[in-house]
Amino acid sequence: MDEFDFINKLKPKQLFQKHVKVGIGDDAAVYEPSVNMNQVVCVDTMVEGVHFLKSLSTPTEIGYKALAVNLSDLAAMGAIPRYYLVSISIPSSWREEELLGIFKGMEELAEAYQMDLLGGDTVSTHDKLVITVTVIGEAESHVQTLRKQARDGDIVFVTGTIGDSAAGLAVLLNQLTLENEMFEKYLIHRHKRPTPQIRAGRLISTLHRASLNDISDGLASELHEIAEASQVGIMINEVDLPISEELLFVKKTTDINNWVLFGGEDFELVGTTSQESWDELKRACNLEGIKMTKIGVVSTTYSDVLLKRKNDHIMKLEKSGYNHFKK
Amino acid sequence: MDEFDFINKLKPKQLFQKHVKVGIGDDAAVYEPSVNMNQVVCVDTMVEGVHFLKSLSTPTEIGYKALAVNLSDLAAMGAIPRYYLVSISIPSSWREEELLGIFKGMEELAEAYQMDLLGGDTVSTHDKLVITVTVIGEAESHVQTLRKQARDGDIVFVTGTIGDSAAGLAVLLNQLTLENEMFEKYLIHRHKRPTPQIRAGRLISTLHRASLNDISDGLASELHEIAEASQVGIMINEVDLPISEELLFVKKTTDINNWVLFGGEDFELVGTTSQESWDELKRACNLEGIKMTKIGVVSTTYSDVLLKRKNDHIMKLEKSGYNHFKK
Numbered sequence: 001m002d003e004f005d006f007i008n009k010l011k012p013k014q015l016f017q018k019h020v021k022v023g024i025g026d027d028a029a030v031y032e033p034s035v036n037m038n039q040v041v042c043v044d045t046m047v048e049g050v051h052f053l054k055s056l057s058t059p060t061e062i063g064y065k066a067l068a069v070n071l072s073d074l075a076a077m078g079a080i081p082r083y084y085l086v087s088i089s090i091p092s093s094w095r096e097e098e099l100l101g102i103f104k105g106m107e108e109l110a111e112a113y114q115m116d117l118l119g120g121d122t123v124s125t126h127d128k129l130v131i132t133v134t135v136i137g138e139a140e141s142h143v144q145t146l147r148k149q150a151r152d153g154d155i156v157f158v159t160g161t162i163g164d165s166a167a168g169l170a171v172l173l174n175q176l177t178l179e180n181e182m183f184e185k186y187l188i189h190r191h192k193r194p195t196p197q198i199r200a201g202r203l204i205s206t207l208h209r210a211s212l213n214d215i216s217d218g219l220a221s222e223l224h225e226i227a228e229a230s231q232v233g234i235m236i237n238e239v240d241l242p243i244s245e246e247l248l249f250v251k252k253t254t255d256i257n258n259w260v261l262f263g264g265e266d267f268e269l270v271g272t273t274s275q276e277s278w279d280e281l282k283r284a285c286n287l288e289g290i291k292m293t294k295i296g297v298v299s300t301t302y303s304d305v306l307l308k309r310k311n312d313h314i315m316k317l318e319k320s321g322y323n324h325f326k327k
Numbered sequence: 328m329d330e331f332d333f334i335n336k337l338k339p340k341q342l343f344q345k346h347v348k349v350g351i352g353d354d355a356a357v358y359e360p361s362v363n364m365n366q367v368v369c370v371d372t373m374v375e376g377v378h379f380l381k382s383l384s385t386p387t388e389i390g391y392k393a394l395a396v397n398l399s400d401l402a403a404m405g406a407i408p409r410y411y412l413v414s415i416s417i418p419s420s421w422r423e424e425e426l427l428g429i430f431k432g433m434e435e436l437a438e439a440y441q442m443d444l445l446g447g448d449t450v451s452t453h454d455k456l457v458i459t460v461t462v463i464g465e466a467e468s469h470v471q472t473l474r475k476q477a478r479d480g481d482i483v484f485v486t487g488t489i490g491d492s493a494a495g496l497a498v499l500l501n502q503l504t505l506e507n508e509m510f511e512k513y514l515i516h517r518h519k520r521p522t523p524q525i526r527a528g529r530l531i532s533t534l535h536r537a538s539l540n541d542i543s544d545g546l547a548s549e550l551h552e553i554a555e556a557s558q559v560g561i562m563i564n565e566v567d568l569p570i571s572e573e574l575l576f577v578k579k580t581t582d583i584n585n586w587v588l589f590g591g592e593d594f595e596l597v598g599t600t601s602q603e604s605w606d607e608l609k610r611a612c613n614l615e616g617i618k619m620t621k622i623g624v625v626s627t628t629y630s631d632v633l634l635k636r637k638n639d640h641i642m643k644l645e646k647s648g649y650n651h652f653k654k
Contacts, residue, residue: 022471026403027400027404028406035432041355041356042412043413043461047416047452050452087370087371124452125374134461146349230508
């Protein structure tokens with residue numbers, strides 16, 4: 001495979017953003033920022049054998065997810081996605097066709113958000129494929145949905161349903177079998193093709209004040225981040241946690257609590273805002289058909305993250321989300 | 328090693344750029360672009376065993392170079408460096424102290440250019456360390472030093488001296504031994520700690536028109552890129568190529584042509600501009616003590632990249648720079 005030839009195949013046929021001045025093909029890309037917009041930027045890496053297995057995901061699914069996890073970070077900042085760059089370390093075990101599949105998976109999502117691929121790097125490696133995606137978004141200069149902004153009395157909310165992704169991974173790994181194939185497919189889909197909550201993030205960004213995180217490492221871990229950054233306590237109610245019909249089906253025979261609380265990779269948004277703003281947000285989400293659920297409250301009378309069980313018993317939730325270095 | 332703890336150690340104690348609104352520690356970083364400035368962005372990856380060897384470079388040297396190669400791309404676009412993000416895939420064979428050394432190497436360079444570390448990702452991998460650096464710079468909206476901008480009659484110029492880095496690598500690999508230890512050290516230094524030509528790039532960016540590339544893949548390869556993008560031919564003169572005193576010493580006993588023409592990794596700038604602008608550039612560089620050498624001319628009467636040898640014989644220069652996939 002020839003690097004120059006390969007890069008030529010990746011060059012987008014069209015650009016969505018008129019602000020791109022220099023795209024792929026020179027030493028760096030150049031774009032004009034939108035007037036009065038801050039630039040929002042983050043980067044995420046996925047490693048073969050750690051974050052995905054070639055035996056369990058197609059190249060397109062791998063590419064899709066590599067971009068999706070980054071868009072989820074932009075969503076948690078209330079930003080509009082604009083551009084992405086992709087750096088990929090390629091072992092000889094991957095064929096060009098498969099690599100193009102990875103980029104196809106990203107393009108699918110990029111097209112949905114009118115994002116342009118601005119550049120990247122392709123290098124060879126001796127072992128496992130590593131893919132690093134950098135995304136750039138924009139947000140109005142007043143937009144700040146930071147973790148440190150939770151306040152006493154805030155409502156804790158979450159988008160969509162949680163726990164599906166971890167259950168889907170369990171299905172993929174043959175640790176969980178359902179008697180309903182459609183439900184299995186749904187959970188796997190949630191694991192492989194998470195939907196970044198860009199629209200919800202934008203709605204939340206219009207509130208007077210909100211704290212916000214995306215659920216990559218598990219609900220408990222994300223709540224801990226908000227609680228620590230804001231120096232508050234959080235109590236969530238088990239009965240209020242939004243669980244999909246499919247996961248409720250699993251619950252009949254299997255304990256789903258670990259997936260719901262610690263599973264992660266749902267890439268939903270979790271945050272807090274005042275009661276008044278919550279009412280406003282709830283109305284806006286109803287209008288747009290976005291599922292948004294109140295799951296708890298913020299308090300400064302305690303400093304832990306607590307779970308009120310169905311029997312009204314209150315337990316401390318440990319952080320214990322997925323920590324890459326804990327082995 | 329704990330990921331959260333490690334990231335805390337990387338958080339900069341101070342920010343250089345007042346435009347940073349949200350630094351490391353949330354889902355993404357947020358900054359305000361400078362007024363009337365375009366954003367210039369690129370990404371580069373270095374893989375252990377491919378781009379560097381732990382046995383030949385210290386962590387600090389590896390980190391320095393990982394950022395330097397990216398700054399070199401910004402230099403070739405005439406941009407001012409502002410921000411960087413670092414994604415690193417870490418095998419268990421690297422100790423935390425070594426990893427901090429990598430970041431120290433980057434900080435050294437970042438401090439020199441007042442760049443802020445805005446974020447990144449740290450993940451584990453089973454095999455070799457992979458480091459991906461994304462840099463963001465800014466340039467005035469009229470600045471465009473693109474490869475496609477060479478014109479018939481242009482002067483071809485290069486900054487600094489070329490061939491040193493490849494000779495330095497040969498010393499490191501015990502393929503070359505000099506009787507002068509100081510000279511060996513110099514060549515190795517040029518390989519391990521290339522100086523991105525940011526200032527030269529900024530001077531070139533003020534010219535009416537210029538084409539520009541940084542020398543990562545070798546002089547011949549970079550000239551081919553300019554020639555192809557601009558649909559012109561280029562002829563350079565062997566006698567005019569700027570060679571360091573140290574490499575001239577090597578030349579007494581060893582053929583240095585391959586290093587000078589195809590070696591790459593010098594991270595000098597090579598470009599073309601009109602005779603008039605060349606005179607202007609030469610004056611500006613003299614004032615600032617930047618070595619800038621005329622090495623050839625652009626012509627549309629041929630479409631190749633040609634080398635005029637010392638004996639006036641003219642030979643075609645093949646592209647044959649380092650191509651990661653050619654094995």
